[in-house]
Amino acid sequence: MSSRAASNLLVHGDANDLGAHIEPGTADLAYLDPPFKVEKSFRARVAAGSRALGPVAYDDTWPSLATYLAWLETRLAVVRELLSPRGSLWLHLDSRAVHEAKIVCDRVFGPRRFRGEIIWVPGNGSKSKSGPGMGHQTLLLYARGKDPLWNGKDAALREPFAATSQAMHFQRSDEDGRRYRDRLVNGKTYRYYADEGRALGSVWADCPAMAANTPLRAETTGYPTQKPLKLLDRIVRATTEDGSLVVDPFMGSGTTLVAAAALKRRFVGCDVGELSLTTTRARLDAANVKYRWITA
Numbered sequence: 001m002s003s004r005a006a007s008n009l010l011v012h013g014d015a016n017d018l019g020a021h022i023e024p025g026t027a028d029l030a031y032l033d034p035p036f037k038v039e040k041s042f043r044a045r046v047a048a049g050s051r052a053l054g055p056v057a058y059d060d061t062w063p064s065l066a067t068y069l070a071w072l073e074t075r076l077a078v079v080r081e082l083l084s085p086r087g088s089l090w091l092h093l094d095s096r097a098v099h100e101a102k103i104v105c106d107r108v109f110g111p112r113r114f115r116g117e118i119i120w121v122p123g124n125g126s127k128s129k130s131g132p133g134m135g136h137q138t139l140l141l142y143a144r145g146k147d148p149l150w151n152g153k154d155a156a157l158r159e160p161f162a163a164t165s166q167a168m169h170f171q172r173s174d175e176d177g178r179r180y181r182d183r184l185v186n187g188k189t190y191r192y193y194a195d196e197g198r199a200l201g202s203v204w205a206d207c208p209a210m211a212a213n214t215p216l217r218a219e220t221t222g223y224p225t226q227k228p229l230k231l232l233d234r235i236v237r238a239t240t241e242d243g244s245l246v247v248d249p250f251m252g253s254g255t256t257l258v259a260a261a262a263l264k265r266r267f268v269g270c271d272v273g274e275l276s277l278t279t280t281r282a283r284l285d286a287a288n289v290k291y292r293w294i295t296a
Helices: 015-020 065-082 098-109 163-169 229-239 255-262 274-286
Strands: 009-012 027-032 040-043 056-060 083-093 114-120 137-143 179-185 188-193 245-248 266-271 292-295
Touching: 009 274, 015 065, 015 266, 027 065, 027 229, 056 274, 065 083, 065 098, 083 098, 083 114, 083 229, 098 114, 098 137, 229 255, 245 255, 255 266, 255 274, 266 274
Parallel strands: 009 266, 009 292, 027 083, 027 245, 245 266
Antiparallel strands: 040 056, 083 137, 114 137, 179 188
């Protein structure tokens, strides 16, 4: 392996240039939280002040949807080449452009590499007066190869079985005293242990955005659209292992990198915004994470 991405790295520059800093085929996870095509500028909160008076973190306005999708596609293509054969890409958007973006992802990765989607419920409520309020965001999951990493047994991807289910179905114990149930499906027996819990599924409503966006919470940085650490911790646990390389081409407040470092993963983060760089550096410094940074 070359010196590219051999250690934790922050790149102050465009995601299109990441290939100059990361060896192709080496990243096990790329999490992308790009602009959503909201058609406004986002300001950061300074201390406990109002966002309306804070500095602009990034601009999310576009001449057209076609312009936005073309911008996104070139960066998706760059990131795809950085993924390892077992690597995966998570694209985080909302209803403004996610359906069109899926078509773009199918073109870049191939439709057979689509692994599913996660519906994330931030828990912020909704304000729509003309129809169902937009109370969720969508993460599209694509694999580079046929056999991507998936740590489905990790505790972060499990939840307890309901009490009624445990009482009705988990009535046997193995030689270690673990309660279990066996199910016969198409002639094959599957064993489920009560203490492992069940898979979370595709709707995640237990990672509230308020943890990252409420001034009174320790996690918040004031950076707009900051994602909660619990959400990124789960994604990193799901699709990487110790020593894996994690890439975030739109690092924003640096949550992905903080989660990766805590789990002993290497990382490369990138963003064009000056506020993103300073915010991320402050978080990593506070966590005593070693890294280097460059301006592309």
